[in-house]
Amino acid sequence: MSTTPAASAAAILLTSIVGPYLVPQTAANHYVRAVQVNFPELQEYPADWFQTHTQDLQEIRDLSLAPSPHQPDLLVWPEAPAPFSFEDPRFAQIASSTAIRFHHPFIAGVIEWKPITESSGPTTHTIQAPYNSAILLDAQGQEIFTYDKVHLVPFGEYEPFPLIHRVVTSLSSEVGGFRNGSSYSVGHLPGGFTFGTFICYEAIFPGEVRHFAENGAELYVNISNDGWFGRSAAPEQHLRMARVRAVENRRWLVRVTNNGFTVSVDPYGRIFRQLPPDVRAAADLRYDFRTDETLYTRFGDWFAWLCVIVSVILVASTFKKGNIVREELFMPAEIPPSLVTSS
Numbered sequence: 001m002s003t004t005p006a007a008s009a010a011a012i013l014l015t016s017i018v019g020p021y022l023v024p025q026t027a028a029n030h031y032v033r034a035v036q037v038n039f040p041e042l043q044e045y046p047a048d049w050f051q052t053h054t055q056d057l058q059e060i061r062d063l064s065l066a067p068s069p070h071q072p073d074l075l076v077w078p079e080a081p082a083p084f085s086f087e088d089p090r091f092a093q094i095a096s097s098t099a100i101r102f103h104h105p106f107i108a109g110v111i112e113w114k115p116i117t118e119s120s121g122p123t124t125h126t127i128q129a130p131y132n133s134a135i136l137l138d139a140q141g142q143e144i145f146t147y148d149k150v151h152l153v154p155f156g157e158y159e160p161f162p163l164i165h166r167v168v169t170s171l172s173s174e175v176g177g178f179r180n181g182s183s184y185s186v187g188h189l190p191g192g193f194t195f196g197t198f199i200c201y202e203a204i205f206p207g208e209v210r211h212f213a214e215n216g217a218e219l220y221v222n223i224s225n226d227g228w229f230g231r232s233a234a235p236e237q238h239l240r241m242a243r244v245r246a247v248e249n250r251r252w253l254v255r256v257t258n259n260g261f262t263v264s265v266d267p268y269g270r271i272f273r274q275l276p277p278d279v280r281a282a283a284d285l286r287y288d289f290r291t292d293e294t295l296y297t298r299f300g301d302w303f304a305w306l307c308v309i310v311s312v313i314l315v316a317s318t319f320k321k322g323n324i325v326r327e328e329l330f331m332p333a334e335i336p337p338s339l340v341t342s343s
Contacts, residue, residue: 026266028286031070032254033102035063036262038280039081041227049083050090056280057094063282065101070284074189074254075102079109079132079200079225081258086135086143087113096141105189106137107197109223112146116179129179134197134223136187145188148181149199151208184211193289195219200226203242206301213249213297218289220251225258235260235277243269248296252287 037060050057064075075098084091091110099106112133115126132152136145154160186194196212196219203209203222212220222242226235239261246253246265253265260277264285274283 023268023270026252026268026270026288028252028264028266028288030074030287030289031068031072031284032074032076032264032287033064033068033072033282034254034256034262034264034275034285035060035075035077035282036257036259036275036280037078037081038259038278039227041081045083053082059280061094061098063280064098066282068284072284073104074287075099075104075106076221076223076254076256077106077108078256078258078262079134079223080111081225081227084108084110085113086110095137099137099139099141103139105139107221107223108135108137109133109199109225110135112148114179130177131181132178132199133181134199134221145185147185147187147197147199149178149202150181150184151202151205152178152180153201184208184215186212186215186217189219193218195221197221197223198245200224201238203238203245206245206248206296209245210249210297210300213251213293217251218291219287220246220249220253222253222255223257224255226261227259231278239263239271243271248294250292250294250297251290254285254287 037056039056046052060077064077084095086092086095095106095108110133112131112135113128114131116129117124117126132149134147135143138144184196186196188194194216196209196215196217198209198212198220200223203224209220222245224238226238229235229238235257239255242253242255243265245251246267247269250267252267255265256262259279260275261273262275262283262285263271263273264287265271266286267290272286274285275281
C-alpha cells in the first residue's frame with residue numbers, strides 16, 4: 001500500500017500545528033476608536049429621522065468620546081446605516097463637533113452629493129448625484145479627504161442594464177441611483193501616515209484593494225454595513241475575505257461595521273476582536289502602519305493568470321492527443337498484398 005496519502009496527511013497536520021509559531025509577531029503602536037453603531041436597517045429614511053434618533057446619536061457620540069487609557073488617535077464610524085451626509089447641516093454639525101472634541105482625525109461613512117453633467121440629446125444639464133463615500137475630518141472638524149466607492153453593488157447600488165434602469169427609476173429614484181468613484185485614492189493622517197478606505201463588499205476583490213497599497217496606503221480601513229445579512233453566516237464570511245486582503249498586502253486592517261464584526265487584523269491575518277455582533281458599543285483596537293510592498297501588491301494576479309494560461313495549454317494539448325488517438329483507432333488497417341485473394 002502506498003504511503004503517499006499518509007505522508008501528505010502528516011505534513012498537513014504538522015504544518016497546522018507548527019505553522020502558527022513561525023508567523024512573525026507584529027507590534028502595534030496605535031489604537032483606533034471603532035464605533036459599532038448598530039442601527040436597524042430601513043428601506044428609506046423619514047424627514048424627521050434626526051429628531052427621532054436624538055438619543056441614539058447622543059449615545060454614539062458618548063461612545064466616541066469616552067475616556068480611555070489607550071489614547072486612541074483615530075476615530076472610525078461604519079458605512080452609513082443612516083442618512084449621514086456632510087451636505088446636511090444636521091449631520092455636519094454632529095460630525096464636526098465630534099472630531100473637534102476627539103482632537104484627532106475622524107473617518108465616517110456618508111452619502112456624498114456631487115454635481116454631475118448629463119446630456120439628453122442636444123442639451124446638457126447638471127444634477128446632484130449620490131455617492132457611497134468615506135470622509136476624513138481633521139481635528140478642526142473640516143472635511144479634508146473623500147473616497148467614493150468604486151465598485152458598487154449591482155442591482156442594489158446601481159442598475160447595470162440601462163434599459164431596466166430607465167424603467168426602474170421611473171417607479172422609484174431609490175433603486176440603482178448611486179454613481180461610482182473613479183480612483184483608489186489615499187488619505188493622509190498626521191505624522192505623514194497614509195491610509196486607504198474600501199467600502200463594504202469591495203473587500204472581496206483582491207485586485208482592486210491592492211491598488212490602495214500600490215498608491216501608498218500604509219493602513220487599510222474597511223467600513224461596512226452588514227446588517228442586511230441578518231444573523232446568517234455572511235457577516236463572518238465577509239470578515240474572513242477582508243482578512244485575506246490584509247495578508248496579501250501586509251497591512252494592518254481596521255474593519256468597522258454597523259452591527260458586526262468590528263475588529264482589527266494584523267498583517268499576518270491575526271484577528272483582534274473586541275465587539276460582539278448586534279450591540280451598540282465601541283472598542284479601542286490596535287493598529288499600525290506598514291510601508292513594505294509584497295509581490296502581490298507590486299504585480300497583482302500575474303501568478304493566477306499564469307496558472308490559467310498553463311491550464312488552458314494543458315487542456316488543449318490533452319484534446320489534441322485524444323484526437324490523434326481516436327484517429328489511430330479508427331484508421332483503416334493496411335492489408336499486406338500476400339493476404340489478398342482474387343475471386
